[in-house]
Amino acid sequence: MPPLRPIALLVSAGLMAGCTVGPDYHRPDAPLSDRYLGQPSVEQRPDATPTSLVAWWEGFGDPVLTDFISKALEQNLDLAQASARVTQARAGLGATNAALLPSGNISGQAARSYQSVETPLGQVLNSTPGYDRYGSSYEVNLDASWEADVFGGLRRGREAALAEYQASQAGVAATRLAVAAQTADIYITVRGLQARLDIANRQVKTQQELLEKVQLLYSKGLAANYQVRQTEGTLAQVQATVPALQTGLDAAMNALNVMLGTPPGTHRTQLTMAASIPVAPPLKAMGTPADLLRRRPDLMVAERRLAASNARIGEAIAEYYPKFSLSALLGSATAVSAGNLFTGGASQSAGVLGLRWRLFDFGRINAQIDQAKGQEAETLAAYRQSVLRATEDVENALSSLVNREVQATTLAGGEASLTQARQSSFIAYEKGTASLIDVLHADETLLQASDARAQARMESARAAVAAFKSLGGGWQPWDVAVTSR
Helix, strand or coil, X not given: CCCCHHHHXXXXXXXXXXXXXXXXXXXXXXXXXXXXXXXXXHHCCCCCCCCCCCCHHHHHCCHHHHHHHHHHHHHCHHHHHHHHHHHHHHHHHHHHHHHCCCEEEEEEEXXXXXXXXXXXXXXXXXXXXXXXXXXXXXXXXXXXXXXXXXXXXXXXXXXXXXXXXXXXXXXXXXXXXXXXXXXXXXXXXXXXXXXXXXXXXXXXXXXXXXXXXXXXXXXXXXXXXXXXXXXXXXXXXXXXXXXXHHHHHHHHHHHHHHHCCCCCCCCHHHHHCCCCCCCCCCXXXXXXXXXXXXXXXXXXXXXXXXXXXXXXXXXXXXXXXXXXXXXXXXXXXXXXXXXXXXXXXXXXXXXXXXEECCCCCHHHHHHHHHHHHHHHHXXXXXXXXXXXXXXXXHHHHHHHHHHHHHHHHHHHHHHHHHHHHHHHHHHHHHHCCCCXXXXXXXXXXXXXXXXXXXXXXXXXXXXXXXXXXXXXXXXCCCCCCXXXX
C-alpha cells in the first residue's frame, strides 16, 4: 500500500463521520418560581388597560418624553458603540466561516536580469560558449489549499464565533433598553426637580409675604423684634434650598442632553417649558420569571457567552489530534520568453497532503483545555448570577412601585390637611389667638410635606421605569437557535 494511502483514508473517514470533539452545548437549567412575590400587589392596582412592554414609555402620556426617547435611540453614542461591536463580531464570524473553506490565490512574476562578468560567477559563465549576460524569466501559478476539519476544531471555533456574534446582537438590545430607561429616568428626575423648585419658590414667596406683615406689625408696636428676626431666619432657610435644587436640575438637564448625543444646553429650552411629573402607567402584563430568559437581553448576552465558552473547550481539545491539509499548485514557468508560457514544456504542477500533529506538546494542550474549562465554569456562574440578579431587579422594582404609590397617596392627603392648618394658624395669629411660632411651624411642616409628595410622585414614576426595564420591556424578544434541555 502506498505510504500516503492510510493518511488519506483517515482524512476521508473523519470527513464522512463529521467528528466534532468536545462537549455539545445545552442551555443550563434556571430554576425560577412561577410568579413574582410582588405580582399580586401590582395586579390589585386600580389601573386601566395595561401598557405594552414594547413601547412602555408611551404609557406615560408625555409627548416630550416619547420624543426624547426616540431621539436617544437614534443618536445615543453608547448605542452606536454597541452597534459597532456587532460589526466586529460579524467580521469574526466571517473569518471562521472562511477558515472552513478552501483558499486560493494567483501569483505571477516577470523578471529581467543582467549578470556582471567581473564577479567569480560571471567569469565562469562568460567562459561558456554562447553565454548571454541578459536573462528573462516568467511564471504564473494558481495555488489552492484546504485544511480538512477532521476533528471539528474549526467548526467549534465557528460555533464560538456565532455565539459571540449573537451575544453582540443581544448586547445592542440591552443597550437600547438601558438607553430608553435611563432617558426616561433622567427626564422624570428633571420634572421632579422642577416641581420641587416650584414648591420652594412658592414657599419663599409665602415667607416673604409673612415677613412683610410681621414687619408691619412691628412698626406699629404689635410684634416683637425677635419675631421679625425669627421670620427672617426661616425665610433664609427656605431660600437656601433653591440653589441646591437648581444645581441638581442643571446636572439632570445636562445628563439628558448627553443621553441624546448632544452637547449640554441643546434641549434646555424644550425642558424649561412647564410640565408636570409624568404619572406611572399601568403595569399588569408582566409574565412569569421564566419569561425573563427570553425578554431580558442582558440574560441572552450571558447565555450566548456561555455557549461560546463551551465551544472553546472543543476547540482546545481538537489540538490533541492531527491536522490534515491539502494543497495544490498549477502553473507555468519559462526562462526563455513570455510567448512560451502555457505550453506543454512550461507547465508545472504539485500536490501536497500535509500533516501537523502537536505530538510532544500535550502538556501545553492540557493547560489550554483546563483554561477553557475554567472560563466555561466562570461564565456559567456568571449566567446563573445574572438570572438571580434579574429576578431581584423585578422584585425590587415592583415593591418600590407599589410602596411609592401608597406613599404619594398618603402624602397628598397630609398636604391637603396641612394646607388648611397653615391657613387656620395664620388667621388665628392675625386675631391674636396664636403665636407667630405656630405659623412658622405650619409653614415649615407644609413645605416638608409638599416637597415629600413631589419626591414621592417622582420616585413612583421612576419605579415604573425600573419595573419596565427589569422586565425587559422596550424591544421585541427573539429566540436564538440553541439546544435546550
